[in-house]
Amino acid sequence: MKHLFALRSLRLSTAAIALSLFVGCGDDEEEGTDTNGPLYAITTQMLAEDPSDSYVLVTPDAEKAATLSLDGAIKISGRALGVGIPKTGSVYVVSDVSATVTRYTLNSAGKLEASGTVSFAPQGVTSLGEYQANFQFVSETKAYFFDGNAAKIVIWNPKDMTVTGTRPLDALVLPDTVMAFSGAVVQTGGQILMPVGWRPVEGNSVTKKAGVVSIDTATDAVTLATDDRCGYTHDAALGTDGKVYIATEAYGAASRRVVGEESPEPCLLRFDPATRDFDKTFYRSLAELVGGGTAGALIPSHTPGMAYVRVLDESITPVPEGSHPRTLASGTGWQWWELNLATLTATRKADFPSTSGSVFLFESENQTLYTEFGAGASSTTFRVLGDNGKPTVKTQGLSFSFLQLR
Numbered sequence: 305m306k307h308l309f310a311l312r313s314l315r316l317s318t319a320a321i322a323l324s325l326f327v328g329c330g331d332d333e334e335e336g337t338d339t340n341g342p343l344y345a346i347t348t349q350m351l352a353e354d355p356s357d358s359y360v361l362v363t364p365d366a367e368k369a370a371t372l373s374l375d376g377a378i379k380i381s382g383r384a385l386g387v388g389i390p391k392t393g394s395v396y397v398v399s400d401v402s403a404t405v406t407r408y409t410l411n412s413a414g415k416l417e418a419s420g421t422v423s424f425a426p427q428g429v430t431s432l433g434e435y436q437a438n439f440q441f442v443s444e445t446k447a448y449f450f451d452g453n454a455a456k457i458v459i460w461n462p463k464d465m466t467v468t469g470t471r472p473l474d475a476l477v478l479p480d481t482v483m484a485f486s487g488a489v490v491q492t493g494g495q496i497l498m499p500v501g502w503r504p505v506e507g508n509s510v511t512k513k514a515g516v517v518s519i520d521t522a523t524d525a526v527t528l529a530t531d532d533r534c535g536y537t538h539d540a541a542l543g544t545d546g547k548v549y550i551a552t553e554a555y556g557a558a559s560r561r562v563v564g565e566e567s568p569e570p571c572l573l574r575f576d577p578a579t580r581d582f583d584k585t586f587y588r589s590l591a592e593l594v595g596g597g598t599a600g601a602l603i604p605s606h607t608p609g610m611a612y613v614r615v616l617d618e619s620i621t622p623v624p625e626g627s628h629p630r631t632l633a634s635g636t637g638w639q640w641w642e643l644n645l646a647t648l649t650a651t652r653k654a655d656f657p658s659t660s661g662s663v664f665l666f667e668s669e670n671q672t673l674y675t676e677f678g679a680g681a682s683s684t685t686f687r688v689l690g691d692n693g694k695p696t697v698k699t700q701g702l703s704f705s706f707l708q709l710r
Contacts, residue, residue: 342669343709345395345408345416346372347386348701351681358384358701360397360408362416362709365697366668366686372699378408378416385432385705387439388462390667394419395707396462400433407465410709422465428454435487436664436705440496442521450485450498450517457517459524471526473517480505485517486538487664487704488602490548493577494521499550501536503559508629510536510556512568516548518580531582534571539602543645544609547583548575549602551590554614554661557600558632561616561623570600593650594641600633602643603663606672606690609645612653614638614661633661634677640693655692665689666706677702 344366349358361377363370382401388394394409395416403425408416424432429451432438441447441462449458455476459469476483486499500515514537515530531537536556541549552570559567572593574586590599590613598616605611616623621637640656643649659676666673672689673696684703688694 345386345707345709346699346703347384347705348699348703349383350701356383357381360386367671367696369695370697372697374700383433385436386707387436387705388707389441390708391710393709398432400431403429403432420465424458427458427467427470437487437489438485440489452483452485475528476500478502481511488538488540490540490542492542495577496521497548499538499540501538508559509563509567510559514550514573516575527580529581531573533587535568537573541602541604541611548577549645550575551602552600554600554633555629557598558629561598562627562629611643611645613641613643613650615641617658620658636660657693664704
């Protein structure tokens with residue numbers, strides 16, 4: 305899976321909201337918590353339950369070790385996400401069981417309460433439960449939803465809770481193939497750059513095709529660029545040269561390990577936002593960058609021009625015959641290698657604990673956090689990207705979305 309929504313999304317500065325604190329936290333909560341301090345909405349999906357429900361919990365604890373409770377959290381049917389603009393006091397909650405966006409806003413008691421809805425069903429949308437990055441916010445009055453199921457972009461107004469337009473993406477639909485948008489989106493130069501990946505409907509391989517959808521946030525003009533040199537390029541990082549580096553994610557790397565040459569070699573490509581196209585002269589094997597092995601992912605570092613590649617350590621996560629790529633990508637044996645995007649040199653970061661290959665990045669008040677998912681979809685631990693993976697809060701279930709409310 306992916307990352308980068310919070311790291312690259314628009315952050316609007318607003319005055320702190322002087323509200324009483326509503327906390328969904330557990331045993332590590334301390335008395336005397338600053339009621340004017342940072343407050344976060346974490347949405348967690350209970351995938352191990354049948355049916356699968358989700359919970360939106362509010363907590364001040366994102367940057368310290370704490371175990372969060374679901375007591376007092378808002379229960380949502382299905383796989384839910386909480387999206388929005390940081391520090392605005394509102395979170396927009398969506399789910400895979402409907403096409404309705406519900407806005408929740410902090411009230412005078414410091415609790416979240418519903419404050420408006422909008423449905424994307426008239427636009428042919430049936431589900432909103434993909435990744436947090438599928439929702440991209442430009443301002444308080446303009447946002448985009450990238451719908452992988454219907455292959456379109458819905459343009460909407462988060463303030464008025466209205467739909468203002470759509471953009472079809474029919475060229476992304478390939479026969480007998482599943483298309484999915486990335487969880488790693490880059491906003492740069494007045495554009496939103498959304499990587500696209502494909503895989504066959506049947507089997508465990510991935511399709512040898514990379515794509516990037518670019519939308520001009522001023523005009524809503526959409527362009528599509530594709531490249532046939534490698535596949536499942538769902539990860540992206542912005543270089544100091546202004547170029548966007550696109551890489552095969554961990555699932556694509558695991559597919560190559562499981563099925564061999566039936567799946568394309570995991571690779572690194574370069575995309576130019578100025579021309580809105582791939583650099584046909586640039587191609588790097590991810591395995592060669594790290595000295596061999598099963599390598600995938602490109603996770604932006606907190607240091608500009610740097611990123612992380614993940615390499616599977618099979619002494620931690622063995623690969624028995626018949627392994628499924630999704631199980632392998634979700635295993636805990638993925639090492640961290642730091643990649644300099646200018647020199648294309650990689651160094652093993654041994655101080656980082658090996659974690660699951662599926663990683664999302666989020667920003668709290670002072671830190672960049674990444675997710676580590678527990679076995680059996682049982683838990684999520686947030687870790688500090690700039691502090692060798694120091695653990696902070698832990699939640700039940702899998703948390704694919706995180707938003708600072710104030």
